[in-house]
Amino acid sequence: MPDHDNTALLSRQTKRRRVDIGVKRTVGTASAFFAKARATFLGAMNPQGAEQDVEYAVVQHADGEKSNVLRKLLKRANSYEDAMMPFPGATIISQLLKNNMNKNGGTEPSFQASGLSSTGSEVQQEDVCSNSSRDSPPECLSPFGRPALGHFDVDRFCDEHLRAKRARVENIIRGMSHSPSVALRGQDGEREGAPRPSSPRDSYRENKRKQRLPQQQQQSFQQLVSARKEQKREERRQLKQQLEDMQKQLRQLQEKFYQIYDSSDSDIEGDGDLSEGSLRSGSLEARARGSVGRSDTELCELDPGHFLDRARALLREQELAENKPEREGGPRERAEHPAALQPPEGKHLAETLKQELNTAVSQVVDTVVKVFAAKPARQPPQVFAPLQMPQARFAVNGDHHDFHTANQRLQCFGDVILPTTLDTFGSVPMPAAAAAAAADQTEALPLVVRKNSSDQPAPGPPAGGHHQPLHQSPLSATAGFTASTFRHPFPLPLMAYPFQSPLGAPAGSFSGKDRASPESLDLTRETAGLRTKMSSHHLSHHPCSPAHPPGAAEGLSLSLIKSECGDLQDMSEISPYSGSAMQEGLSPNHLKKAKLMFFYTRYPSSNMLKTYFSDVKFNRCITSQLIKWFSNFREFYYIQMEKYARQAINDGAASSEELSITRDCELYRALNMHYNKANDFEVPERFLEVAQITLREFFNAIIAGKDVDPSWKKAIYKVICKLDSEVPEIFKSPNCLQELLHE
DNA sequence: TTTTGTCCTG
DNA sequence: CAGGACAAAA
Numbered sequence: 001m002p003d004h005d006n007t008a009l010l011s012r013q014t015k016r017r018r019v020d021i022g023v024k025r026t027v028g029t030a031s032a033f034f035a036k037a038r039a040t041f042l043g044a045m046n047p048q049g050a051e052q053d054v055e056y057a058v059v060q061h062a063d064g065e066k067s068n069v070l071r072k073l074l075k076r077a078n079s080y081e082d083a084m085m086p087f088p089g090a091t092i093i094s095q096l097l098k099n100n101m102n103k104n105g106g107t108e109p110s111f112q113a114s115g116l117s118s119t120g121s122e123v124q125q126e127d128v129c130s131n132s133s134r135d136s137p138p139e140c141l142s143p144f145g146r147p148a149l150g151h152f153d154v155d156r157f158c159d160e161h162l163r164a165k166r167a168r169v170e171n172i173i174r175g176m177s178h179s180p181s182v183a184l185r186g187q188d189g190e191r192e193g194a195p196r197p198s199s200p201r202d203s204y205r206e207n208k209r210k211q212r213l214p215q216q217q218q219q220s221f222q223q224l225v226s227a228r229k230e231q232k233r234e235e236r237r238q239l240k241q242q243l244e245d246m247q248k249q250l251r252q253l254q255e256k257f258y259q260i261y262d263s264s265d266s267d268i269e270g271d272g273d274l275s276e277g278s279l280r281s282g283s284l285e286a287r288a289r290g291s292v293g294r295s296d297t298e299l300c301e302l303d304p305g306h307f308l309d310r311a312r313a314l315l316r317e318q319e320l321a322e323n324k325p326e327r328e329g330g331p332r333e334r335a336e337h338p339a340a341l342q343p344p345e346g347k348h349l350a351e352t353l354k355q356e357l358n359t360a361v362s363q364v365v366d367t368v369v370k371v372f373a374a375k376p377a378r379q380p381p382q383v384f385a386p387l388q389m390p391q392a393r394f395a396v397n398g399d400h401h402d403f404h405t406a407n408q409r410l411q412c413f414g415d416v417i418l419p420t421t422l423d424t425f426g427s428v429p430m431p432a433a434a435a436a437a438a439a440d441q442t443e444a445l446p447l448v449v450r451k452n453s454s455d456q457p458a459p460g461p462p463a464g465g466h467h468q469p470l471h472q473s474p475l476s477a478t479a480g481f482t483a484s485t486f487r488h489p490f491p492l493p494l495m496a497y498p499f500q501s502p503l504g505a506p507a508g509s510f511s512g513k514d515r516a517s518p519e520s521l522d523l524t525r526e527t528a529g530l531r532t533k534m535s536s537h538h539l540s541h542h543p544c545s546p547a548h549p550p551g552a553a554e555g556l557s558l559s560l561i562k563s564e565c566g567d568l569q570d571m572s573e574i575s576p577y578s579g580s581a582m583q584e585g586l587s588p589n590h591l592k593k594a595k596l597m598f599f600y601t602r603y604p605s606s607n608m609l610k611t612y613f614s615d616v617k618f619n620r621c622i623t624s625q626l627i628k629w630f631s632n633f634r635e636f637y638y639i640q641m642e643k644y645a646r647q648a649i650n651d652g653a654a655s656s657e658e659l660s661i662t663r664d665c666e667l668y669r670a671l672n673m674h675y676n677k678a679n680d681f682e683v684p685e686r687f688l689e690v691a692q693i694t695l696r697e698f699f700n701a702i703i704a705g706k707d708v709d710p711s712w713k714k715a716i717y718k719v720i721c722k723l724d725s726e727v728p729e730i731f732k733s734p735n736c737l738q739e740l741l742h743e
Numbered sequence: 744t745t746t747t748g749t750c751c752t753g
Numbered sequence: 754c755a756g757g758a759c760a761a762a763a
Contacts, residue, residue: 591754606746624746625755631748632754717748 582617586625589737590616594626595675596740597731598633599687601724612727615734633675638698638713640670641691645698656696656703661688667695681740690723 590613597604597612609626610618644667648659661668663683671691672683697716706712730736 603748620746627747628755635749713749 583615584617586613586616586622591629593731593737594629595633596681597727598630598637598675599681599683600727600731602630602634602637602690603721603724604630604727608727612731614732636674637671637691637694638716640667640674641694641698642702642713645695645702648695648699649702653699656699659692659695659699661692661695663688667691684725686725690720690725693723694720 593613601608604612606623606627609623613626616622645659653659668683668688668691672679676683694716697719701707701712701716706715730739733739
């Protein structure tokens with residue numbers, strides 16, 4: 001027991017506060033920011049990858065891992081990108097890359113400046129293509145930036161064939177990633193002046209039309225086509241090679257980036273915008289320079305601020321490399337290179353990338369919100385079905401894979417791990433009584449994520465709406481998402497309800513009267529409080545059958561109760577199967593039992609606890625939790641004692657002899673309310689004696705003025721701890737509550 | 744070093 | 754009631 005004077009206490013608190021804010025928070029903001037930025041970036045490129053990415057990032061963040069966050073994150077990103085590489089046009093980067101290549105075929109130098117906007121340049125591409133399809137075929141490029149070889153009709157045919165193909169591809173891409181901001185940019189205005197006979201839409205139709213070529217023509221050029229195919233294969237190989245190079249370079253770049261990140265943690269928060277831009281352009285650079293195949297060593301000397309410059313330079317090089325061998329590159333192409341050097345383009349690059357990200361993110365958000373807002377009622381009536389089949393969440397959204405992954409990604413932004421989309425539960429019917437408990441429930445969950453009280457439009461049908469707005473991940477709101485769809489996935493009343501009755505009545509059989517009893521409400525609260533840090537993993541394995549036998553109500557909470565207790569050794573003890581009789585966690589009934597035991601023993605030893613909670617599989621965490629319970633009980637007990645002792649003194653009591661504790665005195669009622677709220681347990685007489693002794697101790701100590709001594713309670717504690725009496729044997733029974741309360 | 748207990752906060 | 758800091762005991 002610590003002896004502190006007030007000064008010491010004060011300094012202790014101050015110190016503690018400092019520690020509290022210190023490491024974790026700063027690290028949290030910085031690393032979380034970058035994790036998020038990175039994830040956003042990757043998310044736009046690959047929803048699935050990003051989803052896991054963010055998840056990972058947030059978990060790391062929670063662990064307080066500092067610099068390793070980004071490192072690991074980036075490494076992961078690598079592997080995801082590897083996986084997705086074969087799909088050009090599916091990512092922002094590749095679009096950007098394509099556009100940059102494409103601009104080699106641009107007709108005007110000014111094109112370059114705007115060439116980085118994928119939305120804008122897509123239109124431009126089209127225009128270029130349609131232009132050339134009428135006038136100058138050689139100017140039209142293949143999707144991969146290779147110009148068509150062009151002489152005579154052969155080339156014309158091949159060119160048109162390619163164009164047609166490209167039109168299809170573009171069509172697909174446009175369908176996949178239709179951007180809301182298709183507005184033409186300023187530079188496009190210049191191009192409007194150029195000779196262009198048809199509108200974009202016209203040229204698009206034209207492309208489609210040209211897919212169908214006269215039969216005769218096809219036959220006559222078949223050989224040439226096969227030759228072209230061969231060529232394309234070669235092209236594909238080259239591209240593959242390039243992609244591999246790019247991946248390699250991207251990796252190096254990433255390494256470089258987190259080196260920088262490690263060395264300048266403190267600066268990052270301030271200029272996050274710049275760094276974010278650098279990151280993106282860095283990735284772009286890595287890809288863009290793939291075909292150049294240059295040495296990478298120089299990268300090591302870059303700092304984030306130079307990435308933009310490097311990106312510009314490399315894009316330029318790439319243009320050169322691509323243009324030279326295949327085209328009789330007119331002076332026009334070289335003429336545009338000086339323009340690439342101008343500083344404003346770096347800003348263009350960054351801004352365009354930012355725009356891309358914003359667009360992608362807002363698209364995803366819109367889509368997700370739209371999807372979930374229009375969600376129909378479709379859940380099976382079985383109450384626990386979603387819990388039994390965690391995979392159901394994939395089935396639910398199986399038709400909208402994109403939306404699903406996007407949703408998960410956003411969920412991960414919002415919280416540590418929210419693996420289940422809420423709509424899995426959105427329309428789950430539940431006992432009305434349990435629903436009624438929801439209001440009470442939400443108030444008593446200090447540990448479960450729950451903060452946002454803002455009104456969100458109920459996404460589900462009104463029928464199932466009464467239990468909806470239970471939980472919302474706090475970050476989903478802070479991250480700026482209109483996250484009506486990202487609430488806590490657990491149907492908390494459903495989880496809590498089965499434990500409410502110590503008698504273990506089935507959930508469905510509760511009457512309204514039962515529910516209204518203070519005891520059941522209290523137990524609900526306790527249940528919720530106990531259910532800390534559950535993960536979906538535990539839920540998934542939970543054997544919550546609706547037909548669960550009443551007597552096993554406690555067993556239900558088995559894997560729900562905090563299994564977070566650190567050690568791997570502890571975790572390994574937690575079996576996903578509840579076949580054994582031992583519980584891995586403490587249930588609300590255990591708490592109730594502990595409270596009743598407090599009437600007999602105020603200072604139980606850990607061995608005693610093990611004896612009396614024999615149905616619990618003890619580990620360090622369980623033990624300390626039980627001890628903590630009793631510590632809390634004592635705290636309340638002593639506070640009450642002191643309070644009433646002082647009150648008696650104020651009331652003019654002269655001697656401790658005047659003080660007595662009866663079953664109808666105020667102090668007793670307070671204690672009984674605390675430890676035996678339902679009043680369904682007969683408090684032993686011995687407890688009254690002990691309480692009276694305690695009260696008198698306090699009274700005497702205060703009268704004697706000992707309370708000026710900061711450790712004056714210590715003596716009282718010593719006395720009280722000797723007054724423990726034997727706990728009845730019945731408490732050793734796991735079912736003691738039923739037996740006790742039935743009497 | 745671990746365990747146990749108190750104090751404080753949320 | 755839980756978590757954390759802290760201290761004393763084991």
